Amino acid sequence: MSLISCKSLTIWTIFAMALQIAGLYLFVLGFFPVKPALSGASGPESYRPPGNESFEDFDVSSMNSDDLRSLYLELSEVPPLYSRLILLVVDGLPAEFVLGKDGKPPTKAFVDAMPYTRSLLANGMATGYHAKAAPPTVTMPRLKAMVSGAIGGFLDVALNFNTQAFLDDNLLGQFFRIGWKMTMFGDETWLKLFPKLFTRKDGVSSFFVKDTIVVDLNVSRHMPEELNRDDWHLMILHYLGLDHVGHIGGRKSVLMPPKLREMDDVIKMIHLDSILSNDSKQGDTLLLVVSDHGMTESGNHGGSSYEETDSLALFIYPSSKAPSDDVSVIKDTMNQVDIAPTLALLFGVPIPMNNVGVIVVDCLLSLTDGQLLRALELNSWQLLRLLKAQLPGLSCVVSASGYPADTRWSKVSLCSGTVEEMFCCLYSKAASLHTFWKSSTTSRSDSGLHYNHTVNAYHDFLMTASEWLTRKVTDKPFGQLAFGILAMVLSSLVFLRLLFCLRIEECLKENQGCAEMKSWSLEEIFVVVVVVFLVVSMGSSSMVEEEQYIWHFLTATLFWIIIRKVMKSLPLGDQDRLNKSSYNSRFSQLCSILVMLICGRIIRAWHQGGVNWTHLPDISKWLTQAGRSQEKAIRVLSVISVTSLSLLAFSKSRLNKLFSNLLQFFFLLSGYLVLQHVMIHQDDEFLVSGHGATFMAQIIYAVLSIVTCFTVLASPWLSPVTTCKESASNRQLDCSQSVKNRMISLSKGLNESAYLTGWAYVISWSLLQLLLQKPSNSMPVFLLLLQISAAMTYFSSNGAYRKSWVEVR
Numbered sequence: 001m002s003l004i005s006c007k008s009l010t011i012w013t014i015f016a017m018a019l020q021i022a023g024l025y026l027f028v029l030g031f032f033p034v035k036p037a038l039s040g041a042s043g044p045e046s047y048r049p050p051g052n053e054s055f056e057d058f059d060v061s062s063m064n065s066d067d068l069r070s071l072y073l074e075l076s077e078v079p080p081l082y083s084r085l086i087l088l089v090v091d092g093l094p095a096e097f098v099l100g101k102d103g104k105p106p107t108k109a110f111v112d113a114m115p116y117t118r119s120l121l122a123n124g125m126a127t128g129y130h131a132k133a134a135p136p137t138v139t140m141p142r143l144k145a146m147v148s149g150a151i152g153g154f155l156d157v158a159l160n161f162n163t164q165a166f167l168d169d170n171l172l173g174q175f176f177r178i179g180w181k182m183t184m185f186g187d188e189t190w191l192k193l194f195p196k197l198f199t200r201k202d203g204v205s206s207f208f209v210k211d212t213i214v215v216d217l218n219v220s221r222h223m224p225e226e227l228n229r230d231d232w233h234l235m236i237l238h239y240l241g242l243d244h245v246g247h248i249g250g251r252k253s254v255l256m257p258p259k260l261r262e263m264d265d266v267i268k269m270i271h272l273d274s275i276l277s278n279d280s281k282q283g284d285t286l287l288l289v290v291s292d293h294g295m296t297e298s299g300n301h302g303g304s305s306y307e308e309t310d311s312l313a314l315f316i317y318p319s320s321k322a323p324s325d326d327v328s329v330i331k332d333t334m335n336q337v338d339i340a341p342t343l344a345l346l347f348g349v350p351i352p353m354n355n356v357g358v359i360v361v362d363c364l365l366s367l368t369d370g371q372l373l374r375a376l377e378l379n380s381w382q383l384l385r386l387l388k389a390q391l392p393g394l395s396c397v398v399s400a401s402g403y404p405a406d407t408r409w410s411k412v413s414l415c416s417g418t419v420e421e422m423f424c425c426l427y428s429k430a431a432s433l434h435t436f437w438k439s440s441t442t443s444r445s446d447s448g449l450h451y452n453h454t455v456n457a458y459h460d461f462l463m464t465a466s467e468w469l470t471r472k473v474t475d476k477p478f479g480q481l482a483f484g485i486l487a488m489v490l491s492s493l494v495f496l497r498l499l500f501c502l503r504i505e506e507c508l509k510e511n512q513g514c515a516e517m518k519s520w521s522l523e524e525i526f527v528v529v530v531v532v533f534l535v536v537s538m539g540s541s542s543m544v545e546e547e548q549y550i551w552h553f554l555t556a557t558l559f560w561i562i563i564r565k566v567m568k569s570l571p572l573g574d575q576d577r578l579n580k581s582s583y584n585s586r587f588s589q590l591c592s593i594l595v596m597l598i599c600g601r602i603i604r605a606w607h608q609g610g611v612n613w614t615h616l617p618d619i620s621k622w623l624t625q626a627g628r629s630q631e632k633a634i635r636v637l638s639v640i641s642v643t644s645l646s647l648l649a650f651s652k653s654r655l656n657k658l659f660s661n662l663l664q665f666f667f668l669l670s671g672y673l674v675l676q677h678v679m680i681h682q683d684d685e686f687l688v689s690g691h692g693a694t695f696m697a698q699i700i701y702a703v704l705s706i707v708t709c710f711t712v713l714a715s716p717w718l719s720p721v722t723t724c725k726e727s728a729s730n731r732q733l734d735c736s737q738s739v740k741n742r743m744i745s746l747s748k749g750l751n752e753s754a755y756l757t758g759w760a761y762v763i764s765w766s767l768l769q770l771l772l773q774k775p776s777n778s779m780p781v782f783l784l785l786l787q788i789s790a791a792m793t794y795f796s797s798n799g800a801y802r803k804s805w806v807e808v809r
Contacts, residue, residue: 288316377434
């Protein structure tokens with residue numbers, strides 16, 4: 001009697017699949033929350049308090065850009081201080097390189113590399129900030145944060161590889177609506193985010209990370225002509241070379257000072273030609289030098305460490321707009337999202353609707369007291385609208401007469417209660433003090449005191465609101481996460497139950513015992529324990545940071561357990577040794593496991609990864625200290641080894657010798673090109689990214705892409721299939737036997753096709769890594785490939801231990 005009917009099996013399977021999908025959906029939605037955003041774009045209503053936003057007299061949609069700009073100027077009451085903006089983005093530049101850290105100047109090498117920028121700071125012509133970037137510290141979400149003031153989520157990391165048009169309210173959209181002409185030269189991410197906004201553009205790709213020269217020359221070559229033009233209002237220059245230098249050699253790369261010197265020359269050219277000359281008919285120009293993120297000691301980014309979030313914001317002014325002498329030119333910190341509201345008020349456009357940033361008051365000191373308070377008021381109204389969208393119960397009523405400017409109003413501690421009450425209290429105090437200041441007829445000293453209290457009150461509200469909104473974006477609904485995990489666990493249990501039922505039924509049908517279902521081997525118990533342990537360890541950030549050490553230990557332990565299993569099964573007696581095939585198979589398995597163990601141990605010693613142990617000595621550091629000749633020798637050996645292993649792997653294919661030989665030729669050609677790239681273009685670190693190097697890298701990419709796609713598409717059609725007609729003519733098989741043989745032949749052909757496809761992918765990946773990785777990382781690429789090959793050898797050997805319901809081909 002069947003343990004489970006076909007109908008029940010179908011119903012339970014569909015139920016488990018639906019439960020798994022629902023659980024995964026809940027978990028992803030909770031772990032990567034979609035930040036709530038207000039739809040539309042800020043307009044004239046942003047210059048009125050929340051709740052008083054009726055603009056029936058203005059048909060904004062029918063206004064031309066000049067009329068809209070005039071309307072904004074009239075309603076804002078904050079005159080724009082600049083008419084043109086040059087946004088210079090130096091990808092990956094840590095603020096520490098320019099401004100120093102903890103009150104100390106940068107290292108001497110970096111100071112000497114940027115003399116002109118340092119002179120601007122010393123002479124009060126520029127103000128620098130450590131602009132803290134929110135994680136994830138990758139380019140696309142950081143650019144969005146700078147132009148919209150909104151904080152993206154970790155889901156943007158995935159979108160960073162397939163950037164789509166940015167539709168939320170942002171500065172570039174506001175500039176476009178008032179008729180600004182914009183140009184962009186540099187990282188093509190800008191063109192993907194804003195595909196139709198730029199009058200002139202030239203995008204460059206960041207894919208070939210070893211290009212540190214051409215990728216920046218393609219930006220700088222446009223500068224002389226563009227600086228002489230007066231038909232643009234915004235010019236974006238996005239340099240990728242410094243980020244590439246970091247990925248190649250880290251912060252201490254010998255290429256870093258020359259690249260900083262190149263960026264200093266760019267700043268000097270712009271400042272002399274467009275800022276100091278000030279002969280443009282467009283008016284004063286502001287040069288804003290920013291970086292999207294910082295970098296770790298090894299040149300990586302993406303996380304939340306200080307080194308990765310330490311981005312730069314350097315405001316370089318015309319002499320007429322420079323800060324007064326008593327203002328410090330090197331500030332402590334600001335948030336990267338503060339750039340958006342600051343630029344909006346500097347150039348006379350509404351603050352983007354979903355901004356969570358706070359204006360940088362030091363950049364607006366040339367305004368009068370009344371204008372500066374108005375700027376703070378506009379920023380407060382914008383954040384108050386965002387708070388009301390998050391807190392529907394928030395309703396603030398401000399006294400028309402205002403409060404007296406007593407010092408107690410500047411203390412946040414006086415505001416308590418619920419979140420709504422606290423925000424209402426903070427905003428009401430600031431608004432009332434502002435009203436009192438405007439109506440005040442007191443003496444100058446009292447007026448100054450009232451002004452300072454009002455500024456402090458606005459600052460308290462803005463900072464508290466900004467911090468709360470920032471936390472709200474990253475808050476995770478733990479209830480939703482728990483339900484998602486519970487649903488996925490329940491679904492897995494249902495699937496396991498169905499699997500065991502089917503296996504038991506198969507045993508009963510074949511009249512064989514199911515003892516193997518009840519007995520568990522040591523390696524099976526170990527694997528189950530490891531899976532549970534890894535799932536639990538993912539709840540600790542420290543365990544995640546050092547996860548590679550867990551894997552090194554657990555895989556080595558598993559290999560030793562498998563060695564024990566193989567050793568126990570080795571034939572020992574003379575009679576057993578007569579079975580030479582079995583003995584050779586076991587010996588091959590033993591050698592494969594030893595190879596995996598040795599490779600794993602070398603890879604473990606090659607890098608001290610993670611966070612806590614990177615300072616410890618390892619093989620890669622020793623190679624770097626030994627010099628470029630040793631690194632180059634290791635790299636050449638790795639390329640030759642990977643190419644040789646690929647030829648050996650394809651020679652073992654039984655599918656079609658002509659096809660296998662063709663694959664061998666193309667991968668031999670690819671290996672030769674990678675070797676030529678290493679020998680010619682990577683002999684000198686300063687020549688890695690010349691025109692010839694970039695062109696050869698493009699050829700390697702093309703060859704590997706073509707041969708991999710060709711393998712995937714062609715190999716399934718080369719499997720031989722026996723037909724009924726052919727068998728009947730030979731009078732060896734009838735049609736029923738022929739159908740069975742056809743299925744066996746088809747299965748073998750698909751196995752061989754999968755074998756070739758898998759090796760094509762793995763070899764292509766290995767050769768690309770040898771092309772892109774640092775020289776010291778080349779040997780681990782080969783060792784990892786050797787581990788994969790040894791694992792395939794072990795599981796393909798006769799007698800490899802596995803349960804009967806698991807089949808490895």
